[in-house]
Amino acid sequence: MSLSYAECTARERLALLLDAGSFHEWLPPSERLTSPHLAQLGVPCAFDDGVAIGRATLAGRTVFVAAQEGAFMGGGVGEVHGAKLVGLLQRALRDRPTAVLLLAESGGVRLHEANAGLIAVSEVMRSVLDVRAAGIPVITLIGGANGCFGGMGIVARCTDYIVMSDSGRLAMSGPEVIEASFGVEEFDSRDRALVWRTTGGKHRWLTGDCDELVEDDVQAFREAAICALSAAKPVTSALLETEHALLSARLRDMPPPSDDLDDAMALWQRLGVADAQRIPDIDVAAMHALRVATEAQR
Amino acid sequence: MKWNTLVTQLFGPFHGMREVGDFLQGEVLFEGELLTVIGTTNHASIGVRLALAQARVVLDTISQHPGRPILLLIDTQGQQLRRRDELLGINRAMAHLGMCIDLARRNGHRVIGLVYDQALSGGFITSGLIADACDALPEAEIRVMRIPAMARVTKLPEAMLTELSESNPVFAPGVGNYVAMGGVRALWEGNLQVALRAALSEATGEDRRARDGALRGGRKLAADVAQRVLNAA
Amino acid sequence: MSIPAGLEILDFSFPGQRIADTFAPVLVGVVGSGNLEVMLESAAGDDCTVRIETSARGFEPIWRAVLADFHERHPLGGIRISINDMGATPAVVGLRLGQAVAELPGASS
Numbered sequence: 001m002s003l004s005y006a007e008c009t010a011r012e013r014l015a016l017l018l019d020a021g022s023f024h025e026w027l028p029p030s031e032r033l034t035s036p037h038l039a040q041l042g043v044p045c046a047f048d049d050g051v052a053i054g055r056a057t058l059a060g061r062t063v064f065v066a067a068q069e070g071a072f073m074g075g076g077v078g079e080v081h082g083a084k085l086v087g088l089l090q091r092a093l094r095d096r097p098t099a100v101l102l103l104a105e106s107g108g109v110r111l112h113e114a115n116a117g118l119i120a121v122s123e124v125m126r127s128v129l130d131v132r133a134a135g136i137p138v139i140t141l142i143g144g145a146n147g148c149f150g151g152m153g154i155v156a157r158c159t160d161y162i163v164m165s166d167s168g169r170l171a172m173s174g175p176e177v178i179e180a181s182f183g184v185e186e187f188d189s190r191d192r193a194l195v196w197r198t199t200g201g202k203h204r205w206l207t208g209d210c211d212e213l214v215e216d217d218v219q220a221f222r223e224a225a226i227c228a229l230s231a232a233k234p235v236t237s238a239l240l241e242t243e244h245a246l247l248s249a250r251l252r253d254m255p256p257p258s259d260d261l262d263d264a265m266a267l268w269q270r271l272g273v274a275d276a277q278r279i280p281d282i283d284v285a286a287m288h289a290l291r292v293a294t295e296a297q298r
Numbered sequence: 299m300k301w302n303t304l305v306t307q308l309f310g311p312f313h314g315m316r317e318v319g320d321f322l323q324g325e326v327l328f329e330g331e332l333l334t335v336i337g338t339t340n341h342a343s344i345g346v347r348l349a350l351a352q353a354r355v356v357l358d359t360i361s362q363h364p365g366r367p368i369l370l371l372i373d374t375q376g377q378q379l380r381r382r383d384e385l386l387g388i389n390r391a392m393a394h395l396g397m398c399i400d401l402a403r404r405n406g407h408r409v410i411g412l413v414y415d416q417a418l419s420g421g422f423i424t425s426g427l428i429a430d431a432c433d434a435l436p437e438a439e440i441r442v443m444r445i446p447a448m449a450r451v452t453k454l455p456e457a458m459l460t461e462l463s464e465s466n467p468v469f470a471p472g473v474g475n476y477v478a479m480g481g482v483r484a485l486w487e488g489n490l491q492v493a494l495r496a497a498l499s500e501a502t503g504e505d506r507r508a509r510d511g512a513l514r515g516g517r518k519l520a521a522d523v524a525q526r527v528l529n530a531a
Numbered sequence: 532m533s534i535p536a537g538l539e540i541l542d543f544s545f546p547g548q549r550i551a552d553t554f555a556p557v558l559v560g561v562v563g564s565g566n567l568e569v570m571l572e573s574a575a576g577d578d579c580t581v582r583i584e585t586s587a588r589g590f591e592p593i594w595r596a597v598l599a600d601f602h603e604r605h606p607l608g609g610i611r612i613s614i615n616d617m618g619a620t621p622a623v624v625g626l627r628l629g630q631a632v633a634e635l636p637g638a639s640s
Contacts, residue, residue: 009561026530029570030556033523037468041454042537044586044615046562047570053527071563083508083520087527094528109419111452114442114469116517118419119481119507122427123520126505129400151423157393172389172420177447178379187381198385209387235397237360237405243394244353250386251346263385 003218005143006167010052010067013103017141017222018056018065025054026091027084035078037113046072049080053088055097059226064092067103070146076110077152082120089127092136099137099229102159107174108150121151128158129235137161137232141221142210143168147199150174161231162210163224164201165217166284170210171199193280197264202279202287206268207250215284299435301339301371304414307490321351322371329495334359337371344421345378349391352425356398360405367408367498370399370425372432376418376443389420396424403430408501410494412486413438413473430501431483433493434473440481441471467516478516480507539588543581543598547608552636559630567616567624569631574611585616597621601628 005013014023027033029047038045050072056065066088068075077085085102092100109117128138138159142148147169148156156162156170164170175189175198188194197203205213212228214220233239255266265276273279273290301322305313308328315324315335320342324335336355342348359366377388403409411426413434418441426432434440442448445463449456462469467478476482483500486493508524511517553573560568567585574580581598605628612628619627 011558026527027523028556029558029568030572033519033526036519039538040466042586044538044562044584044617046568046615047558047613069561071561071566079517079520080523083523084527086508086520087524090524091528107451109442111442111448112454115440115475115479115481116468116520118422118440118442119427119476119479119511119517120520122423122481123505123507125396125423125428126400129397133404151420153389154393154396154420154423157387157390158397170389171384172377172392173379173384174451175381177451178381178384180447180450181379187384198381203385204387207387209390235401237357237401240353240357240394240398240401244350244357244398247346247387247391247394248350251350254382254386257382263382267385 002215004216005165005218005221006145006216008218009071010069010103010105013218014052014056014065014067016218017225018058018063019060023054023056023065025052026088027053033080033084035080035113037078037116041112043112049078049084050075051081051084053084058101058222058229061098061229063099063101064088064097065101065103068105070105070144073110073112075106075144075146076108076112077106077117077121077124078110078113079116079120081110082117082124085124086127089124089131092131093134096136099139100131101225102138102140104140104142104148104152104156105144105146106148106150106152107146108152118151121155125151125155125158128155132158132160132235135232135234137228139163139225139228139231141225142170142201143216143221147171157209160233161228163212163214163221163228164204164210165214165221166201167216168201169196169199170204197262197280203264205287206271206273206279208246213284213287299414299437301337301373301414304371304490305335308494321348323355331367332363333367333369334363335369335371338374341373341375341416342421343375343378344392345380345383346386346388346391349388349395349424353395353398356395356402359407360398360402365406367410368399368402369494370409370411370429372411372413372417372422372425373415374417374421374425376422377420392420392424396428399425399428403503408498410497410501413440413482416440419443427481430503431497432481433484433486433497434476434482436473436485436487438473439471440473440476475516478514480509480511480514480517483510538584538586541583541585541591541594543595545579545598545602547577547579547602547606547610549577549609550607550635554636557631557634559634560627562615562617565618565620565623567614567619567627569627570613571631571635572611572613574609577608579607579610579612581612581614583614583616585614585618587616587618593621597624601625605632607632
């Protein structure tokens with residue numbers, strides 16, 4: 001029976017995705033490690049500051065895991081939230097689990113904590129790269145309603161492997177922020193189809209910006225995470241040179257804006273997708289069945 | 299301070315650095331040692347193109363100049379706010395730049411960031427904040443987001459955010475706050491060459507920022523919370 | 532424009548029958564708009580104490596009524612209830628309290 005990953009809370013995802021009953025939480029809500037910065041703005045705290053961290057097993061293998069609660073402050077990273085992630089990653093360096101799983105759902109820096117949040121996100125980024133350099137894969141799962149944006153969108157691309165659902169979104173700036181800066185002609189944030197062609201799971205999978213595409217289903221995320229346990233990709237000069245060539249080619253080959261064809265569809269066509277117009281309508285299984293030139297890019 | 303004034307004070311009038319669009323780069327001689335300098339100017343908006351241009355120089359330094367220090371000169375308004383950049387994966391391009399700088403560090407290149415005008419958000423995360431340490435000129439400013447956009451996203455009134463930005467260290471953009479919070483290592487006051495020499499000699503591979511934030515009092519919880527995770531049963 | 536007065540903190544206490552054993556803390560709900568989280572913890576003594584931190588100021592009488600009604604149906608003791616609230620309706624508050632109690636060991640539905 002299918003269970004929507006997007007509709008689950010962070011804690012429900014942990015309970016359902018990891019091996020049953022295996023999740024042991026560190027710094028649980030009863031320790032009341034809450035934000036020191038929210039009360040002055042009249043905003044209530046969450047006892048876990050919006051992220052649950054701990055140790056669990058996945059298919060019997062020990063994993064460290066963090067799940068961000070998108071409903072609390074949009075999953076934004078504040079001082080304590082960020083420090084929980086950093087602590088988890090530092091502990092992974094010491095204890096060497098099979099992998100670290102980030103169930104990411106975040107707008108990025110928690111604006112209500114401004115400077116503290118910005119520094120926190122960069123500390124998370126540094127810790128992720130430390131763990132990756134130690135050969136422990138860091139796997140990001142993206143499928144929440146709030147997507148993975150801002151500084152967390154950068155952090156996600158610093159991890160070894162990203163699993164996205166077709167309803168997930170991964171980007172830097174939210175459409176509303178772009179629309180507010182440059183107008184609705186630049187980005188109509190209420191055009192859902194446009195938002196998903198620009199930032200959604202199918203687009204990111206076609207361009208190789210995520211490594212696996214799944215249905216919005218907890219079991220599908222679980223299976224993809226299990227496959228990703230062996231997907232460590234240490235950062236080397238060779239890896240970065242390959243990445244640089246890929247990104248440079250994509251920039252160079254991006255078709256100029258055209259009235260005849262939407263930017264995203266033009267890009268997919270350039271990547272070798274046979275029937276770009278149909279992409280928004282086909283399901284995940286059909287996406288996987290496509291023979292596309294992007295295979296070579298992953 | 300204009301980048302040319304800064305660079306001339308640091309490396310003399312024949313520094314050889316050039317500006318192309320908003321992108322700065324050069325190879326400079328400092329106290330007998332060559333440094334790679336890359337950076338941005340004109341409060342640059344970092345799009346995919348500019349992120350890749352910077353990454354290219356970092357990768358070339360790694361492959362061609364083992365051990366050479368890298369200086370990042372930062373003046374940015376953050377990521378480019380364009381739909382095409384999002385389509386092309388600006389978050390991926392910025393992560394790529396960040397990973398190039400981080401690899402340089404791990405390969406033994408000292409990487410020093412200097413905010414000489416302003417730094418925002420993603421533009422700062424993938425430059426100064428991923429260096430060995432980030433310093434700043436005293437008059438520089440660092441922000442997460444401009445107040446009007448912040449008001450729209452948070453639903454907090456602009457007037458309230460403006461008042462907080464003047465009085466509250468968590469919101470105020472002055473780099474003194476970032477020093478107190480551990481995000482910035484030190485301010486370059488007085489002789490700039492002395493400051494650069496100190497930055498190069500004090501660069502370590504360790505992320506000291508949470509510890510500095512606790513010691514200096516601006517960010518009291520982060521180091522403690524991370525340590526508690528390490529100690530948890 | 533002044534910074535808002537901040538959260539309202541409300542404290543209540545009800546006499547009750549102590550739950551036999553201590554239990555691991557229970558958490559339900561999330562702190563989103565129109566929602567709340569409720570944490571139940573074992574406490575010393577026989578009372579049921581409740582602390583609410585809420586961004587929706589000025590609703591003490593309603594909280595008192597909802598909690599009194601809840602306590603009548605679940606006369607718990609030796610328990611501490613902690614709530615972070617972002618403007619939930621009484622119906623949602625009642626729902627979360629009920630969900631929390633249902634997760635207590637030995638809870639009857």
